[in-house]
Amino acid sequence: MTSTWHFFILDYAFSFLCIFLSSFIVVKIIGSCYSFKNSEEGALMLPPGPPKWPIFGNLLQLGQLPHRDFAALCEKYGPLVYIQLGNIDAITTNDPDIIREILRQQDDVFASRPRTLAAEHLAYGCGDVALAPLGPKWKRLRRICMEHLLTTKRLESFGRHRADEAQHLVKDVWSVAERGEAVNLREVLGAFSMNNVTRMLLGKQYFGAESSGPHEAMEFMHITHELFWLLGLIYLGDYLPIWRWIDPYGCEKRMRQVEKRVDDFHAKIIEEHRQRIQVIKDEGEMDFVDVLLSLPGEDGKEHMDDVEIKALIQDMIAAATDTSAVTNEWAMAEVIKHPQVLKTIQQELDSIVGPDRMVQESDLAHLNYLRCVVRETFRMHPAGPFLIPHQSTRSTTINGYYIPKNTRVFINTHGLGRNTKIWDNVEEFKPERHLPHDGSRVEISHGADFKILPFSAGKRKCPGAPLGVTLVLMALARLFHCFDWSPPEGLRPEDIDTTEVYGMTMPKAQPLIAIPRPRLAAHLYN
Numbered sequence: 001m002t003s004t005w006h007f008f009i010l011d012y013a014f015s016f017l018c019i020f021l022s023s024f025i026v027v028k029i030i031g032s033c034y035s036f037k038n039s040e041e042g043a044l045m046l047p048p049g050p051p052k053w054p055i056f057g058n059l060l061q062l063g064q065l066p067h068r069d070f071a072a073l074c075e076k077y078g079p080l081v082y083i084q085l086g087n088i089d090a091i092t093t094n095d096p097d098i099i100r101e102i103l104r105q106q107d108d109v110f111a112s113r114p115r116t117l118a119a120e121h122l123a124y125g126c127g128d129v130a131l132a133p134l135g136p137k138w139k140r141l142r143r144i145c146m147e148h149l150l151t152t153k154r155l156e157s158f159g160r161h162r163a164d165e166a167q168h169l170v171k172d173v174w175s176v177a178e179r180g181e182a183v184n185l186r187e188v189l190g191a192f193s194m195n196n197v198t199r200m201l202l203g204k205q206y207f208g209a210e211s212s213g214p215h216e217a218m219e220f221m222h223i224t225h226e227l228f229w230l231l232g233l234i235y236l237g238d239y240l241p242i243w244r245w246i247d248p249y250g251c252e253k254r255m256r257q258v259e260k261r262v263d264d265f266h267a268k269i270i271e272e273h274r275q276r277i278q279v280i281k282d283e284g285e286m287d288f289v290d291v292l293l294s295l296p297g298e299d300g301k302e303h304m305d306d307v308e309i310k311a312l313i314q315d316m317i318a319a320a321t322d323t324s325a326v327t328n329e330w331a332m333a334e335v336i337k338h339p340q341v342l343k344t345i346q347q348e349l350d351s352i353v354g355p356d357r358m359v360q361e362s363d364l365a366h367l368n369y370l371r372c373v374v375r376e377t378f379r380m381h382p383a384g385p386f387l388i389p390h391q392s393t394r395s396t397t398i399n400g401y402y403i404p405k406n407t408r409v410f411i412n413t414h415g416l417g418r419n420t421k422i423w424d425n426v427e428e429f430k431p432e433r434h435l436p437h438d439g440s441r442v443e444i445s446h447g448a449d450f451k452i453l454p455f456s457a458g459k460r461k462c463p464g465a466p467l468g469v470t471l472v473l474m475a476l477a478r479l480f481h482c483f484d485w486s487p488p489e490g491l492r493p494e495d496i497d498t499t500e501v502y503g504m505t506m507p508k509a510q511p512l513i514a515i516p517r518p519r520l521a522a523h524l525y526n
């Protein structure tokens with residue numbers, strides 16, 4: 001997924017004057033509404049925050065990397081900051097204690113989601129799990145994910161496919177290494193994540209030897225990328241109603257077009273699965289869509305609605321592929337940038353796995369240093385810089401400050417990992433900082449201290465964390481065990497660029513290109 005804020009930032013520069021003039025007449029009215037709202041709350045004060053413009057609030061103070069802007073605001077105003085985005089109340093924090101308050105102590109209040117236009121158009125009217133507001137529908141669909149799709153037993157049953165995909169990954173890289181060429185790691189890691197997810201979800205591999213064909217793969221990739229891009233977009237129409245009316249760049253129109261194409265694609269998947277359902281029942285392995293087609297619907301209906309199935313398919317693809325691919329690319333970039341870290345990872349792999357076989361999933365729990373590398377990657381480059389923004393369902397207080405109902409919550413995990421009050425040398429990639437003194441296993445997906453939150457916590461925490469951790473560790477373990485890595489000709493390790501772009505996930509600005517050199521016997525790669 002690519003940067004989205006530049007869209008928003010360039011938009012306002014061009015249109016600032018016209019909107020400002022056309023809206024001037026209503027400034028006073030809206031302004032008086034705001035002051036009424038605040039004075040109505042009597043003595044309770046909103047958290048501190050920067051001064052704001054009429055109508056735009058603080059929108060104009062944000063640039064292309066809003067997570068960095070928000071962190072700077074926390075630096076200036078304190079751990080909990082109030083901002084106004086157009087007509088929307090919002091708070092941001094990079095502080096573990098406030099995050100614990102939001103996600104644990106007041107989870108009930110803050111576990112909803114804003115209804116953005118992208119979520120309305122592209123997540124079946126917020127009828128999915130990830131973008132649905134808190135309520136019985138979200139609860140039911142989330143329970144289906146937890147009890148039928150992401151169970152330990154079902155994930156174990158796909159272990160063979162994951163092992164196949166890990167071998168494909170190694171083989172793909174090996175064929176490039178044999179020619180002495182550089183590998184585009186974004187492409188191979190993207191294909192690895194996508195294949196793992198689509199095999200589990202749809203029973204299909206989209207890239208590689210047994211793929212469903214180049215045309216379908218390209219169509220699938222194209223739609224998925226458009227979808228990610230639009231879902232990550234922070235669209236001015238969500239904050240300034242007048243913008244929606246103008247829609248100068250046809251953004252909402254594009255959302256509707258993608259909505260239609262995605263829906264056609266999902267309808268085709270469901271139809272294909274319906275046609276073969278009897279065969280599957282008799283002899284086959286059930287993928288996620290087969291499972292969803294076999295479940296009863298709401299209110300005693302025999303089957304789930306197609307719309308619910310489509311929304312769940314979409315969630316799984318969107319939530320699972322990009323997050324693990326982006327994390328893997330960052331981890332590879334940081335390790336290649338730090339040759340001593342690569343050496344330490346390989347020493348661990350050589351002692352635990354040895355040179356005569358490939359890494360298996362059962363090895364992953366014992367690779368403590370590699371687990372630290374993943375944790376350090378999440379500290380510096382969390383896949384979701386703001387998790388998925390939450391929203392409050394009623395007014396409340398935090399640290400004595402008033403938080404209105406329907407406040408949008410930007411938990412800044414990027415800022416948390418670089419918060420100098422809790423971490424030393426924040427810009428330094430130092431995996432050993434996570435090694436427990438007692439030699440116990442390094443936990444990746446959770447921690448009681450709220451200092452790293454790759455998968456969040458509370459009601460909205462990621463239900464795919466165990467699978468996500470396995471996909472990340474497996475790809476890295478295989479790539480570091482099988483190959484030595486160096487930057488492309490002419491670059492030194494320290495030249496590897498680690499700037500990010502903002503989006504729903506936060507990838508490296510430039511795809512990572514590196515040169516692999518095999519380090520195991522040739523027969524192991526085939």
Ligand code: HEM
Nearest residue numbers: 129130319320323324383384387388456460462464467468
């Ligand atoms: C490295 C991999 C992954 C990372 C870093 C990750 C991270 C996250 C984060 C930060 C959230 C938002 C939590 C919040 O808003 O508080 C989330 C939500 C979610 N994730 Fe993941 N995720 C990963 C993999 C997966 C996988 C493999 C699946 C499923 C197959 C998945 C399914 C979901 C779903 C359905 C939600 C929405 C939960 C809800 O709103 O109730 N994720 N994930």
